[in-house]
Amino acid sequence: MLGKKRISESTIHRLSLYYRALSVLEKDNYDTVSSKELARREKLTPAQVRKDLSFFGSFGTRGLGYPVKELKTQIAGILGIDRTWRVALVGIGNIGSALVSYKEFSRQGFQIVKLFDNDQRKIGSNHKGIVVSDIRNLQQELSDAKIEVVIVAVPATVAQYIVDDIVNAGIKAILNFAPVNLKVPDDVYIRHENMSMELEYLSFAMVNNHAQKRVRA
Amino acid sequence: MLGKKRISESTIHRLSLYYRALSVLEKDNYDTVSSKELARREKLTPAQVRKDLSFFGSFGTRGLGYPVKELKTQIAGILGIDRTWRVALVGIGNIGSALVSYKEFSRQGFQIVKLFDNDQRKIGSNHKGIVVSDIRNLQQELSDAKIEVVIVAVPATVAQYIVDDIVNAGIKAILNFAPVNLKVPDDVYIRHENMSMELEYLSFAMVNNHAQKRVRA
DNA sequence: ACGGCTATGTGAAAAGCTTCACAAAAGAAG
DNA sequence: CTTCTTTTGTGAAGCTTTTCACATAGCCGT
Ligand SMILES: NC(=O)c1ccc[n+]([C@@H]2O[C@H](COP(=O)([O-])OP(=O)(O)OC[C@H]3O[C@@H](n4cnc5c(N)ncnc54)[C@H](O)[C@@H]3O)[C@@H](O)[C@H]2O)c1
Ligand SMILES: NC(=O)c1ccc[n+]([C@@H]2O[C@H](COP(=O)([O-])OP(=O)(O)OC[C@H]3O[C@@H](n4cnc5c(N)ncnc54)[C@H](O)[C@@H]3O)[C@@H](O)[C@H]2O)c1
Numbered sequence: 353m354l355g356k357k358r359i360s361e362s363t364i365h366r367l368s369l370y371y372r373a374l375s376v377l378e379k380d381n382y383d384t385v386s387s388k389e390l391a392r393r394e395k396l397t398p399a400q401v402r403k404d405l406s407f408f409g410s411f412g413t414r415g416l417g418y419p420v421k422e423l424k425t426q427i428a429g430i431l432g433i434d435r436t437w438r439v440a441l442v443g444i445g446n447i448g449s450a451l452v453s454y455k456e457f458s459r460q461g462f463q464i465v466k467l468f469d470n471d472q473r474k475i476g477s478n479h480k481g482i483v484v485s486d487i488r489n490l491q492q493e494l495s496d497a498k499i500e501v502v503i504v505a506v507p508a509t510v511a512q513y514i515v516d517d518i519v520n521a522g523i524k525a526i527l528n529f530a531p532v533n534l535k536v537p538d539d540v541y542i543r544h545e546n547m548s549m550e551l552e553y554l555s556f557a558m559v560n561n562h563a564q565k566r567v568r569a
Numbered sequence: 570m571l572g573k574k575r576i577s578e579s580t581i582h583r584l585s586l587y588y589r590a591l592s593v594l595e596k597d598n599y600d601t602v603s604s605k606e607l608a609r610r611e612k613l614t615p616a617q618v619r620k621d622l623s624f625f626g627s628f629g630t631r632g633l634g635y636p637v638k639e640l641k642t643q644i645a646g647i648l649g650i651d652r653t654w655r656v657a658l659v660g661i662g663n664i665g666s667a668l669v670s671y672k673e674f675s676r677q678g679f680q681i682v683k684l685f686d687n688d689q690r691k692i693g694s695n696h697k698g699i700v701v702s703d704i705r706n707l708q709q710e711l712s713d714a715k716i717e718v719v720i721v722a723v724p725a726t727v728a729q730y731i732v733d734d735i736v737n738a739g740i741k742a743i744l745n746f747a748p749v750n751l752k753v754p755d756d757v758y759i760r761h762e763n764m765s766m767e768l769e770y771l772s773f774a775m776v777n778n779h780a781q782k783r784v785r786a
Numbered sequence: 787a788c789g790g791c792t793a794t795g796t797g798a799a800a801a802g803c804t805t806c807a808c809a810a811a812a813g814a815a816g
Numbered sequence: 817c818t819t820c821t822t823t824t825g826t827g828a829a830g831c832t833t834t835t836c837a838c839a840t841a842g843c844c845g846t
Contacts, residue, residue: 360803364773368766372748386823394750398823399805406825414811414824431769432776446667453663454764456748462768501771525771527764531589531673533611541774543767547671547744549585550760551679552648554718554742556581557758559649577833603793615793616835623795631794631841 363404367427369394370401374424386417433461440466440499442514443506444474444484447529451503452479466497487514491521501525508532515542580621584644586611587618591641603634650678657683657716659731660723661691661701664746668720669696683714704731708738718742725749732759 373393377385387401405411405418408430412418428434439462441448451457452464467479470487477484485493494502502518504511504526511530518526519540526542528534536542590610594602604615604622622628622635625647629635645651656679658665668674669681684696687704694701702710711719719735721728721743728747735743736757743759745751753759 358802359777361770362803364770365766367773368763368769369750371769373750388823397805399807400803402823402825403804410825412824413813415813415822417823430773432772433769437768437772446670447664450663450667451764456765457768460765460769461772462765500775501768525775527767527771533586533590541771543771545762545764545767546585547668547762548673548677548679549582550744550762551654551674551718552585552588552650552677553578553581554744554758554760555649555654555678556584556647558717558742560576575832579833605793614835616837617833619794620796620834627795629794630843632792632843634793 357407359407363407364431366394366396366400366404367431369396370404371424371427371431371433374420374427377420378424382420384413384417385420385423387412390418436461436463437501438466438497438499439464439501439503440468440494440497441503441505442468442487442490442518443504444469444471444477444479445505448503448505449479451505452482462501464503466493466499468493490514490517494518494521494523499523501527504528504530506530574624576624580624581648583611583613583617583621584648586613587621588641588644588648588650591637591644594637595641599637601630601634602637602640604629607635653678653680654718655683655714655716656681656718656720657685657711657714658720658722659685659704659707659735660721661686661688661694661696662722665720665722666696668722669699679718681720683710683716685710707731707734711735711738711740716740718744721745721747723747 370390373390374385376393387398390396391398391401402412405423409426411423411426425434439457441451441464444452444467448467448469452467457464465482467482467484468487468490469475469484474484475486500523502523502525504514504518506514508530511528511532512534515526515528515534515536519536524540526534526536526540527545528542529545531546531548533544534542587607590607591602593610604618607613608615608618619629622640626643628640628643642651656674658668658681661669661684665684665686669684674681682699684699684701685704685707686692686701691701692703717740719740719742721731721735723731725747728745728749729751732743732745732751732753736753741757743751743753743757744762745759746762748763748765750761751759
């Protein structure tokens with residue numbers, strides 16, 4: 353354990369699943385949970401669960417399982433969600449508006465505190481208590497509001513320009529909803545949310561009458 | 570080539586990326602494209618592009634590259650998006666409303682033709698020309714409308730019940746937005762869209778000051 | 787017609803990830 | 817205190833995916 357090995361993307365994604373399952377177990381007043389039960393709840397294997405956790409330490413008790421509350425806290429620490437992150441959202445259209453209202457984000461520590469758009473009819477309007485700012489003040493306001501993460505929900509055609517500005521403002525983490533690959537420097541983390549991709553996977557599975565199935569997303 | 574090997578999930582996801590890049594290349598009037606250029610546009614390696622495509626056939630010309638229009642058509646065939654799929658959407662709330670308005674879906678052949686909710690204020694209302702149906706008529710109307718894919722955008726607490734009904738109606742493909750693992754029979758394909766997961770990945774990368782970076786989504 | 791050049795297609799090697807299987811730890815029971 | 821049962825933690829094996837590297841195919845210019 354605790355060697356400085358590189359942790360795979362899949363392992364991190366599964367930690368999110370464990371965290372989610374542990375939240376449910378905690379609410380249902382479970383004290384401990386076995387790797388077997390955790391695996392069952394997220395459709396994984398017990399060995400996978402144990403191996404993933406073992407990269408970060410020994411959290412369980414042999415013969416008993418993992419302490420629910422404590423493991424949840426540990427995973428929160430590993431994922432960096434044992435704190436709040438200040439988030440801004442650019443593009444208050446269909447998907448942007450939905451995201452502002454999404455309570456799960458703030459529950460996980462991602463607090464949307466700034467909104468930006470370039471549409472005069474939207475600038476100045478109020479969404480969930482946040483007034484939409486003019487995109488022209490992006491850099492200044494990102495900096496003033498100490499934003500650490502920016503969610504991009506603008507049309508694909510302008511996404512690269514917006515991202516360039518975000519990068520110039522010193523932001524190091526971006527979640528992009530536009531269906532386009534975006535260039536960012538090596539020290540900036542960018543992730544893409546691509547819903548067509550999942551529908552296309554379903555389509556592929558159907559036309560190929562796949563026998564196997566994989567879950568995730 | 571063309572052996573009946575199992576194709577990996579990653580390969581299918583990358584086909585979606587190639588398809589997207591080819592759409593841009595086609596619009597910009599490119600006749601051919603090399604694996605190198607295709608790779609550059611989606612931040613992959615040329616070898617990866619060639620290997621992925623080789624699972625399905627030989628589409629390129631040595632010394633020249635791939636014919637843009639033809640490769641796009643081929644990939645559409647492989648993914649099963651050279652046709653239209655009839656899609657229903659359950660849960661016309663924040664995210665559901667955004668999805669109805671998302672033109673990219675129909676452009677890829679996924680036509681949302683039915684909407685369902687259980688809220689009396691929403692039932693009967695019109696979204697982009699589609700009238701919201703009562704969830705109580707789900708099974709009958711899914712069948713009557715010959716729906717093949719259902720998108721689930723209801724609260725996590727009721728998602729399993731909704732999915733059970735969908736499965737009983739004979740649907741074999743589901744795209745789920747609720748942050749919960751859902752049980753379905755082995756012959757039903759289900760994919761999960763989990764936005765918190767991507768934010769948590771960003772958070773992990775930031776607190777662990779990761780040197781590496783991965784893209785996808 | 788032919789040589790040069792470029793970029794594919796693909797086995798083989800390397801890297802990465804998952805599963806196996808078991809020793810060891812710890813609580814429970816007597 | 818000892819034995820029994822349960823379930824962790826983890827090397828090693830097995831499997832999958834990616835990368836390498838090169839023979840080969842086919843355009844293009846002369
Ligand atoms: N609607 C969906 O369900 C959905 C799903 C997945 C991805 N997406 C992607 O998300 C993005 C937004 O989609 P949408 O449906 O919300 O579109 P939309 O047109 O409703 O919203 C886009 C918003 O961005 C704003 N905008 C445009 N140019 C801007 C600029 N230069 N600076 C600041 N703001 C600007 C617009 O004023 C608008 O409010 C698109 O890239 C789309 O492909 C949408
Ligand atoms: N809002 C977001 O940006 C976002 C992002 C990712 C995931 N999600 C997930 O998507 C789901 C919906 O989120 P939302 O923000 O749109 O919530 P919402 O409350 O705005 O919408 C939920 C809709 O489902 C309907 N509904 C409730 N019970 C139903 C039932 N039994 N049958 C039919 N319809 C029913 C409600 O009437 C409502 O219209 C949730 O699971 C949420 O976690 C939302």
